[in-house]
Amino acid sequence: MFSDTINTGIFVLEPEVFDYIPADRPVDFSSEVFPALLADGKPIYGAVAEGYWEDVGTLESYVSSHKDVMDGKVQVDVPGFELGRGVWLGEGADVHPDAKIEGFAVIGENCRVEAGARIGDYAVLGGNVRVRGGADIERSVVHDNAYLGEGVQLRGSVIGRASDLRRGARCDDGSVIGDECFIGDNAHIAADVKIYPFKTVEAGAVINSSIIWESKGARQLFGRDGVSGLANVDISPELAARVAMAFATTLRKDATVITSRDSSRAARMLKRAFMAGLNASGINVLDLEVAPVPVTRYLTRQPQASAGATIRLVDGDSQSVVIRFFDRDGIDITTDAQRKIERLFAREDFRRVLAGEIGDIGFPRGRWSTTPPPSARPSTSPRSATRASSWWSTTATAPPPSSCPTCWASSGPTCWA
Template sequence: MKAVIMAGGEGTRLRPLTATAPKPMLPIGNAPMLEHIITLLKKHGFDEVIITVAFMANAIRTYFGDGSEFGIRISYSNEDSPLGTAGSVGNCRELLESTFMVISGDVLTDIDLGALLEFHQSNKATATIGLKSMENPLEFGIVTTNDDGTVGRFLEKPTWGQVFSDTINTGIYVLEPEIFSYMPVGKALDFSQDVFPRLLEDSIPIHAMVCEGYWEDVGTLEAYLNAHKDILDHRVDLEILGFMVDKGVYFGDGTEVHPTALLEGPIIIGDNCRIGPEAKIRPYSVIGSNSRISKHAEVDRSVIHENVYIGEGSIIRGTIVGKSCDLRRSVHTEDGVVLGSDCYVGDGAQLFSKVKIYPSKTVQSGATVLTSIVWESKGTRSVFSSNGVSGIANVDIGPELALRLAMAFGSNLKPGARISTARDSSRAARMLKRALMVGLNAVGIDVADLEVAPIPALRFHVRNTSSKGGLAVVLDPDDPESVVIRFIDENGIDLDEASQRKIERGLAREDFRNVLASELGELDFPARNTEFYAQSLLEQAEIGRIRDRNFKFVVDYGFGVSSHIFPSVLSKLGGDVLGINPFSSTKRIVESDQSANMSRLSELVVTSRSEFGIGIDSVGEKIILVDNTGRILSGFESQVIFCRLVAEANPSAQISVPIGSPKALRNAVTRFGGTLHFTKRSTSGLMEAASPATRGRDLVAGVEGNFIFPNFLPGYDGCAALVQLLSLLAVTNRTLAEVVGEIEPIRVIHDSVITPWESKGIVMRILLDGIGDQETTLIDGIYAETNSSWYLVAPDPVEPITHIWVESDSEIEGVSILSSLRERIAVIVNDSSGLRLR
């Protein structure tokens, strides 16, 4: 027995979900609606189906193929132009030589098709219509029947004044081939409006049967959500994919749920999902395959399609989220919100009721969205962040993106150029680095792979060999779920913004170089690079004086790759060193708590009676200092300590620091005759100050434990920072405790104000216009200074926020300045005119 499934509709009322997928392919309970129809037909003995396709036909053909995977034969009939319900079936007439059934591919039903077929055959009918009683028939075609069960009248989508029956046309028909004589070839026709009325005019009876069971035309977004509720309430006889692990709770294969997560049935969670700690999946929620619900997130009465990421603390209520969407931390959505596929919603964004976000749109962090986003993007994301290309592994950054990034990077270099690569010990970094190397080779770039190595060792290799740059893949020290791809130029510093934009343009245009097979890049593995790096690091140290001092300190390697190199360096410097977390372990990095690690380091410094402790981050770039009392020093304090020691050891020292550094630092450097230079706060700004073009710098000191010693390497290096600290303390014959005790009070305070991207320029202009006679510096944002205080206002380059830093001799005055600036920025942002100066 054959059946025709009509699957050519666009489903305009279901947009934005149907903007990138045909309506029959929308998932219901994690399987396409059309798959449920095929399953129903197979259940009732149909062994061959013909699917009529038009809109996005390839999506249907690709998924179902010839039907062998589904245990049924499938063929396709394509509509080159819209033919209507009857016209599309008439297009298949050559394949329909006997009784056949017609059914829509975009409904949800469990109607007994066998009973309808039997009814048709017992009446020897030409046409039989399946009817259904509905409480509200306004959206459907109404049918009345005569006493003998034949159709008396049709009316398509009536008003209440035209309602004369509650039985509607389900669009399920059993037909005989004779009906094709009423269907001209190639003409657009509708069964209810064109074909069936003509049969009645010719006195050919049309039989109708009121069918029992569930039937729902999933034609609206509200009906789409209700259909899922009906499935979970078992109002429709439908096989739910997965297995029931608790009452009303269904899991797919490979799904993992944290023991502290709360699951309240009825719910469905698809294959290979991850539900994080203390996440909440509330009743009537459906989670698509390969989706991740982060810790403390909540999903309530929502349908989440496949490959979706829901960030930490987000609350998703009464919402439909299309496939491959990325919702970051603390996103809130209200009832009726719908996101099309491939949307990005930034941290803290709020989407109000009934908002629709069309596919591939970006909602910026902190945004409040009151109206639908259809055409505009509402804020675009650049590929590069402040430290490279960063994002959640296999969510934001997968092997496809890594491959294309490398091809874009390599296409800007001459064929045959050499790029060095390195990674940390994580599996995510290993996977992505391999994709990067393939991309480089594909555009004719040779690769020197250092395998597992800290970023400073990669910088050293690039700077001291013929490499034209480097690529490193590491876990983000601030978020172990994320990875960072670092791009390094031939001088060993991070790629400048102009070069980053070239890569972004090439990526967007897919403007990659094509090379012949004989021109593909080579791959080699340089030997002993880490040994050369360690030897060069020791050459920068005052080894004799360090040994004489016989330092006693604690080092926390943070389970990073610095532990592969640094113990051998310290062994040549003498002293008493206690190393903790002295091996690389991705699992331990992910599971460990930074504050707990620092507390342990602090405790060990005190109990071992060490002079100080130092923590090196997992990628080997930044440090945290602990004094002999176990106090964890702030980034500002560490900055002052290094600048003071460098100036004391070398009275003619040239030191660069970011604008907005504390007064104590300036006083310490000038006291010993050093010269201070101010630079941007960004990574690229600090490394530019350390580049070969800016000669003569002895130190570039950031405020986050990020130090650069340009005479050794023009990039952050935690190991070099420790070696230099030992050298400086030895040369000046000081202890860290003494230096800490002499630091002037640091009263820098910080805050930020949410500022939409389109308001950032207005905020800075109005603030600058209102400064008056204050002395200002515009290196990075607006820096203004008086005798007793200074403040810095700077827009964040990545997030929609404006930063404020203030320092004053009086704590009360500092808080007052900060509050005044914060309120002024808020007024500018919230001003209804957007421009009026208050």
């Protein structure tokens, strides 16, 4: 059956209807309760309401409903007075004569729009919003008490209550800034990105994915020791995979990266995501599993490896992790290399390979040897078999007597484990 009416989910029920609702589980009225009532011959009535209805459960419908109001499709009393055709001005609003208002717009009570600002078509400003000079707002909804600094650009965005967007910040189509967020100077919120309430985005940061659990959006990935933050909050599996893909893109396809971790669950989880990111960009992984940093550095220097990475808890903080990166000499990567990774990460300019080029994961068996073993890990393709023979060891070798099985050093003060 085709109809231009919908069930809005607003019901007036007789008490006896509750006898048809099973206890202790979710129930759907349309598919369960109503058919049961009809089967028992109970009457069901519907009232067709006049007017406009829109399901505003998505950002697109939420923004479009504001547009429908300004287009006159919905009979709504907009507070304030109509300054001109399609332009409403709230009580106490102050719009500078040199500010531009183009097309339909709603400017709430006590708003202040400074000279040089532009309020474009289908822009909605809540109460007490301040718009500084040079700001440009179009097809966006800005909630009460927000601050839009000089040169802020909004295109098809929703800005939450009491959020603070500083000079030159930019929000692209479909982006949402939650309540009481701080967006720093010249930060860029990409299309369809959601910034959840009470978050901070640092000046100059480029945010390409939603900030939900993370405490902030940082301009720079790298700190003093690497990429660090709260485990599963700032450093999530998704972020670990994306950082790995950015790192992998700086290396030649088919290169080998040594990976390791400490014994924590957080490091184990994040390293698995990190290795998946490397593989997705065509990088092979030789995983040492649990290994000390010096061992990881040493093995990264072997001819088979092009780089290394380790993930472990931050010293003295069981809630935070750090991802450290090593060059082919086992040394921390340079600042220039860090910035290259950050640029790729910010642009999401990752190398993605075809299915047949996805990297392999191997685990050392016995002591590392620069001499290829007589046999190599079985492979389904000649290309993989040739590659694997140079860096997989399939023959386990027992450690020398009185040595540590982890680092092969003599037991004692020199043991790295």
